[in-house]
Structure formats: structure tokens, C-alpha cells
Amino acid sequence: LQSIFKQYSLKDHKLEGNIYDGKYLIRPLSLKDYDHGYIDLLRQLTECGKISYEEFQERFYEMKQCSNTYHILVIEDMNLNKKIIGTTTLVCEKKFIRQLGVRGRIEDVVIDNEYRGQQLGKLLVDLLTKLAKEKCDCYKISLECKDNLIGFYKQFGYDHEDKQNYLCQRF
Ligand code: 16G
Numbered sequence: 001l002q003s004i005f006k007q008y009s010l011k012d013h014k015l016e017g018n019i020y021d022g023k024y025l026i027r028p029l030s031l032k033d034y035d036h037g038y039i040d041l042l043r044q045l046t047e048c049g050k051i052s053y054e055e056f057q058e059r060f061y062e063m064k065q066c067s068n069t070y071h072i073l074v075i076e077d078m079n080l081n082k083k084i085i086g087t088t089t090l091v092c093e094k095k096f097i098r099q100l101g102v103r104g105r106i107e108d109v110v111i112d113n114e115y116r117g118q119q120l121g122k123l124l125v126d127l128l129t130k131l132a133k134e135k136c137d138c139y140k141i142s143l144e145c146k147d148n149l150i151g152f153y154k155q156f157g158y159d160h161e162d163k164q165n166y167l168c169q170r171f
Helices: 002-007 031-036 038-042 053-065 120-134 147-154
Strands: 024-028 070-077 083-094 102-111 140-142
Touching: 024 120, 031 038, 031 053, 031 070, 031 083, 038 083, 038 102, 053 070, 070 120, 083 120, 102 120, 120 140, 120 147
Parallel strands: 102 140
Antiparallel strands: 024 070, 070 083, 083 102
């Protein structure tokens, strides 16, 4: 991922290496982020329950072992004790269909309430969408969102598909 950042150029945003605007560091999730508010940030999206460091570590390594599958980016506030203030995940699901195709999913997009309005979410979603297309060879990419965010995601090319419905069952 580091090399992607270096090559990546955005028309509307500055991204030099993996430093954005001199204030934020954009990089893959690391184990240390447990102590810098990563789980609390996820709580702004949905419930997380109690997660001990050992549990976090176990899940982290489980994901890491699935090569080229979980790409979790975080944004660290370099001026505020490395606090994690944004995250987005790209999951690349391997398939047999579509000539051993890969399907991308954008998941768990969260920007801390206090950091909204700086286009940080846009940066992460744009970056991971391009990564899915250009580097992970996904044949399609999808996401689920609330009504009020449809406009936000449309700017990256996401839209309703006539031939598909989103069905869900909760346990
Ligand atoms: C949103 C998220 C999804 C997340 C879910 C959690 C995006 C684009 N979508 O739909 O990734 O997993 O919320 O809500 O970030 P839940 O706990 O009710 O499933």
C-alpha cells in the first residue's frame, strides 16, 4: 500500500507520500492503533462491544494472513498524540466466477465527528476505490449506506443497480 500512496495523485487533494496537508498520516492499520482510539472511532459507526487488546491482535493477524484481502487504512492526527480519526476498509473477496474474479467491498467508513468537512472520507474512499480497480483487479465494487449518504458515494461512481437488490438477515 505504501507504494500506492507514493504513486497516487489526486486532482483536488494534496497527498505527498502518505502525509496529507502536513497534519495527517494516512497508512495501513497497525496494532498500536488499539491504544490510539481505533475501536472508539468504529463505535461512531456501530456497536463494537468490548474488545481486549489480545482479541484485537488475534483478529488483526487473522486478517493479515488472508493475503490481498483486507486493506484497512487509517488517518492519524499527527498533532494530537497519533489519535486515529478516520478509517476505511477495502475487502477483496476472491471468487471462482468471472474467471477467478475478485469482488471489492468498501466497508466501515468512519471519520471522527470532530474532523468532518475536511474531505478526509472522500480521500479514503477515492483512494481505496482506485486501488480496487487498478491494483486489485476487482471486476466490481459495492457498499451499503444510509439514504443520506447516497449522494456522497455517487461522486465516486457508486449507484443503484437495477438488476440487484440488497437483502439482509440479522442474527
Ligand atoms: C454501514 C457501513 C458498513 C458497516 C455497517 C455497520 C459503509 C460504506 N457502510 O453500512 O461497512 O459494516 O454500516 O452497521 O461504511 P451494522 O453494525 O448495523 O451492520
